[in-house]
Amino acid sequence: MQILTVAERVISQIFRDKRTIAMMFLAPLFVLFLLSTILGSSSDDVTIGTVDVPSAFADTLASKTETQSFKTEAEGMDAINDQRIEALITYQNGQPEILIEGGDVSKNAAALQVIQETLITIQGQQATATNTKLSETVKQLQQRLTELTNQTFDAPSPVVPPTAKPDIQFLYGSPDAELFDQIAPALMGFFIFLFVFIIAGVSFLRERSSGTLERTLATPLKRSSIVFGYFVGFFLFVTIQTILIQLFIVNVLNVTQEGNYFLLLFVNLLTASVALSLGLLLSSFSRTEFQLIQFIPLAIVPQIFFSGLFDLTDAPTWVEVINRLMPLTYAADALQNIMIRGAGFTDIWIDLIVLTGFMTLFVLLNMRALKKQRPV
Amino acid sequence: MIDVTHYSQTFGKRTVLSDVQFSIGQGEIVGLIGPSGSGKTTLIKSLIGLQQPTTGTIMVLGTKQPSLAQAENIGYMAQSDALYEDLTARGNLRYFGKLYGLKKARLRARIETVLEFVDLKKDADRPIHQFSGGMKRRLSLAIALIHEPSLLLLDEPTVGIDPALKKTFWHEFEQLRQSGVTVLVTTHVMDEAERCDRLLLIQHGRLIEAGTPDDLIQRFGSIDEAFIQKERV
Numbered sequence: 001m002q003i004l005t006v007a008e009r010v011i012s013q014i015f016r017d018k019r020t021i022a023m024m025f026l027a028p029l030f031v032l033f034l035l036s037t038i039l040g041s042s043s044d045d046v047t048i049g050t051v052d053v054p055s056a057f058a059d060t061l062a063s064k065t066e067t068q069s070f071k072t073e074a075e076g077m078d079a080i081n082d083q084r085i086e087a088l089i090t091y092q093n094g095q096p097e098i099l100i101e102g103g104d105v106s107k108n109a110a111a112l113q114v115i116q117e118t119l120i121t122i123q124g125q126q127a128t129a130t131n132t133k134l135s136e137t138v139k140q141l142q143q144r145l146t147e148l149t150n151q152t153f154d155a156p157s158p159v160v161p162p163t164a165k166p167d168i169q170f171l172y173g174s175p176d177a178e179l180f181d182q183i184a185p186a187l188m189g190f191f192i193f194l195f196v197f198i199i200a201g202v203s204f205l206r207e208r209s210s211g212t213l214e215r216t217l218a219t220p221l222k223r224s225s226i227v228f229g230y231f232v233g234f235f236l237f238v239t240i241q242t243i244l245i246q247l248f249i250v251n252v253l254n255v256t257q258e259g260n261y262f263l264l265l266f267v268n269l270l271t272a273s274v275a276l277s278l279g280l281l282l283s284s285f286s287r288t289e290f291q292l293i294q295f296i297p298l299a300i301v302p303q304i305f306f307s308g309l310f311d312l313t314d315a316p317t318w319v320e321v322i323n324r325l326m327p328l329t330y331a332a333d334a335l336q337n338i339m340i341r342g343a344g345f346t347d348i349w350i351d352l353i354v355l356t357g358f359m360t361l362f363v364l365l366n367m368r369a370l371k372k373q374r375p376v
Numbered sequence: 377m378i379d380v381t382h383y384s385q386t387f388g389k390r391t392v393l394s395d396v397q398f399s400i401g402q403g404e405i406v407g408l409i410g411p412s413g414s415g416k417t418t419l420i421k422s423l424i425g426l427q428q429p430t431t432g433t434i435m436v437l438g439t440k441q442p443s444l445a446q447a448e449n450i451g452y453m454a455q456s457d458a459l460y461e462d463l464t465a466r467g468n469l470r471y472f473g474k475l476y477g478l479k480k481a482r483l484r485a486r487i488e489t490v491l492e493f494v495d496l497k498k499d500a501d502r503p504i505h506q507f508s509g510g511m512k513r514r515l516s517l518a519i520a521l522i523h524e525p526s527l528l529l530l531d532e533p534t535v536g537i538d539p540a541l542k543k544t545f546w547h548e549f550e551q552l553r554q555s556g557v558t559v560l561v562t563t564h565v566m567d568e569a570e571r572c573d574r575l576l577l578i579q580h581g582r583l584i585e586a587g588t589p590d591d592l593i594q595r596f597g598s599i600d601e602a603f604i605q606k607e608r609v
Contacts, residue, residue, distance in 0.1 A: 005474040009460065009467075016462040016503065215458030215519075218424050219475040220447040375428040376442045 002221050006229020010203070011236055020199060024241050028191040029248050035187065036253045039180045044110040049076045049085035053096070056125065061089075061118045087111040172341045173256060184255040185335035186307040186328075188245055192268055193275040193328055194300055196238055200230065201279030201292050208283065217374040223367050230280060231273065238272040239265075258342030267338065267348070270355045271331040277362035278327070284369035307332035327358045377402050377527055377558045378423065383432035385418055392418045396432070396583045398576055400560060402526075405553050407572030408562040409599075414578045416562040417455055420531050423560070424452055437527065448476060451525035455532050457512040461505040465496055465515050468504065469522055476523035490518040493548065510537045517545065521552075528552065530561040534568060546571055566599045575599075 014020055047066045050058055051073050061067050068085055070076040076088045080099065086107050088099045098115055100108050146152055173181065207213040216226065242265060250257045257264070282299065286292040306312070306323045315323070323329050334351035337343035345352075378400040385393045392415045400406050408416050421427050422434055425442030434441040437449055459468050466487060473483045491497045494514040504512065513533065520528060528549075534542045546568070549559050561572070569575055570589045577585040577592075585592065592599050 002475065005471065009463070009471045012467060013460060013462045210461070211454055211456045211458035212460055214426065215452070215454055215472075216475065218426060218447060218450075218452045218454075219472065220444055220477065221475050222444070374426050374442070376425060376444050 002225040003229045003232055006216075006221075006226055007232035010230055010233030013203070014199075014233075014237060021237075024195055024199060024237055025244055028188075028195060028241070028245050031191065032184070032187060032245070032249060032253065036180050036184075036255075040178060042106070044106060046086040046107055046111040046114060047084065048111060048114065049079050049088040051076045051088065051090045053089055053091050057089075057096070057118065057122055060121050061114070064118060065114045087115065089115065172258070177256060180253070181256050182336075182340070183309050184249055184253070185339040186304075186309055186332035188249055189268065189271050189328060189331040189335045190304050190307055192238070192242060192245065192272050193303070193331070194296075195241070196234065196272045196275040197279040197300060198293075198296070199279075200234055200276045201283045201286075201295075202289055204230065204280045205283040205286055205289060205292050209288070214373060217370075223370045223374065226370070227277075227280065227363055227366055231276060234272075234276050235269070238269060238276070242268040242272065255339070257339050259338035260344065263345060263348075264335070264338050267331065267334045267352070267355075270352060270359070271328075271335075274327045274331070274355055274359045274362070277359050277366060281362045281366045281369065284366065302326070303328035308336050327355060330354045330358075377404075377437060378560070379433075379435040380423075381433050383422070383434055384430050385415070385422060385427070386430045391581055393578075393583075394581050396578075398583055400558060400574075402558050403553055403556055404573045405549060405559045405561065405571070407569045407575045408560060408578065409564060409569050409575055410562075410578035411564060415581055416578055417531055419578070420452075420529050420560070420562060423529055424450055448523060449526050451520035451523070451528045453516050453520040453528075453530045453533050455535070457516050459504045459512060459515060459519075462503060464501050464503055465491070465507075465518075466500045468515065469519060472519045473522045478523060486522055486524070490521050493521065494518045495544075510541050513537050514541070517548070526557060528557055528559045528561075530559065532562050532564075534563070534565070542568075569599050 045066065047068055048061060050061065050067055050069045051071075053061075053069075058067065058069065068079065070079065070088075073088075073090055076085075076090070079085045080088045080101050083101060083103065086101050086104075090097050090099075096119070100111060102108060168175075170177075204213075207216070213226075217223070246261070246264060246268070249255045278299070282295050283292055286295070302322070303326045306326045307328045312319065312323060330351040334343075334348040334355075337348055341347075378398075380396055380398050383393065383396040384391065396419065408419065410416055418427075422429055423436055423441065425436075425444070425447065428442060436446050439446045460471070463471070469487045469490065470483065473486060478486060488497075491500050494517055496511065496514055496518065499507070499511065504515070507515070513536070517530075517533060520530070530549075534545055537545070549561070553559060561568070563569060572589060574588055575585070575592060576583055587595075589599060
């Protein structure tokens with residue numbers, strides 16, 4: 001009953017603050033939209049310069065990417081220095097020499113891949129040509145042998161290994177999945193976490209500094225009812241926010257969503273609960289809103305590094321330890337598995353238990369912190 | 377109503393109050409006077425049960441504080457207006473009324489009564505951030521009265537309000553006293569102290585003098601004088 005009283009008050013307070021509502025509901029959508037557009041506008045198209053290369057090579061390369069041929073190496077060097085081309089290929093004694101511009105990691109990789117593909121194609125063509133020549137030679141030798149010995153000699157004709165392309169299939173996702181598809185689930189978790197943390201933390205801090213928390217504690221209200229009242233009150237907004245972000249990511253930004261919608265909602269709500277309890281807790285350690293905001297670079301921003309955006313397989317042990325201590329690690333893992341791999345409850349239950357553990361820990365610490373405000 | 381024996385309060389190494397003893401009976405208006413920072417607010421907070429006494433015992437309405445049970449019988453007006461600025465006056469009253477466990481019909485009736493009492497009826501549906509300082513003080517008093525407490529703890533209720541409103545407040549305190557409510561009010565303004573039945577003087581962490589305003593005037597010439605002389609001790 002008391003919980004609902006606190007919840008009702010929290011809800012009507014937020015409803016009267018239109019800007020906070022707008023920030024909670026629209027800001028994450030705008031940021032995600034912006035990021036999706038930015039990541040979608042990068043291009044892996046490369047231009048490769050050539051100086052005096054064999055025509056077979058030049059033709060194959062031209063069929064794969066844009067090329068530009070130069071008469072002299074000096075002209076080519078000028079072009080690569082001006083970043084008009086990403087790589088320059090010259091032939092020295094029949095061997096290709098490749099110079100990569102090296103300033104843009106993703107373009108370098110793309111240029112290298114195109115060149116390697118070309119070389120493989122050329123080698124394949126050369127091998128086929130050699131094979132054809134070889135079988136002709138064998139045929140001629142057989143004919144000669146028949147003429148000389150009057151015996152038919154039945155030699156097996158050389159087998160030409162098939163150079164067919166391998167059949168590539170994706171267990172999850174599709175070949176045209178973009179970087180944004182991979183990071184969108186983690187980012188969704190991060191933004192829900194960030195916005196709930198800020199709004200809950202600042203609301204609770206304001207209660208502390210305006211004296212309303214102390215005034216509330218002077219009533220027969222239980223300490224736990226305040227914390228859970230905040231939970232119930234914020235849940236309404238967090239649910240709306242989460243559904244909005246989910247719908248937006250899946251339907252407007254067209255991010256792959258293989259899993260169960262409600263499981264996704266559940267994980268997001270759990271993530272928000274962890275953020276809410278952490279926000280309430282850290283507000284106990286701040287005197288002003290400014291001090292609370294100072295926790296963001298320390299407690300929130302590093303979490304984005306560990307939320308699955310980067311591969312941490314080779315990370316040193318201490319990074320792995322930090323990784324394991326960050327709630328968002330588990331949230332991002334669960335969200336990515338649901339959205340990309342279509343994981344069900346049985347696949348992500350460990351993540352859910354860890355998140356619940358974080359939330360419980362923060363709530364208990366919070367009640368301890370409130371004990372300073374009222375001992376009973 | 378209130379019995380305090382050998383009560384001391386320390387925060388870390390700093391002793392704010394030491395060996396405080398006094399008692400207050402029903403229907404008294406008692407003034408807690410003393411300079412700023414002398415420990416008046418600390419004492420009030422311990423009486424409500426917002427902190428654990430370092431030593432000694434505090435009995436309020438027969439219960440040892442801190443306890444949750446007596447909060448229903450204590451009305452508290454904090455030094456700063458602890459109001460939800462986004463909510464209306466009625467919204468604030470409803471929230472605190474519900475926390476004190478008032479049920480629907482009674483809650484509605486009490487809200488109207490206290491709004492009338494502090495003369496805020498026509499502003500009841502305006503959000504608090506539009507209120508003047510005096511209006512906020514009046515609403516804080518209304519909240520302290522919402523659950524008809526038998527003991528009122530008022531921490532500098534008249535700071536920052538104009539003389540006319542101050543007069544109204546004191547008129548209201550006397551009305552409440554007549555209906556059997558006990559009032560403990562802190563102040564450092566002398567004309568308020570004169571209106572109390574009894575005075576408790578706190579200085580340098582000790583409760584020095586308890587007596588009627590007349591007693592103090594006889595001993596020191598005036599209450600101001602009592603204040604200043606004790607200051608030199």
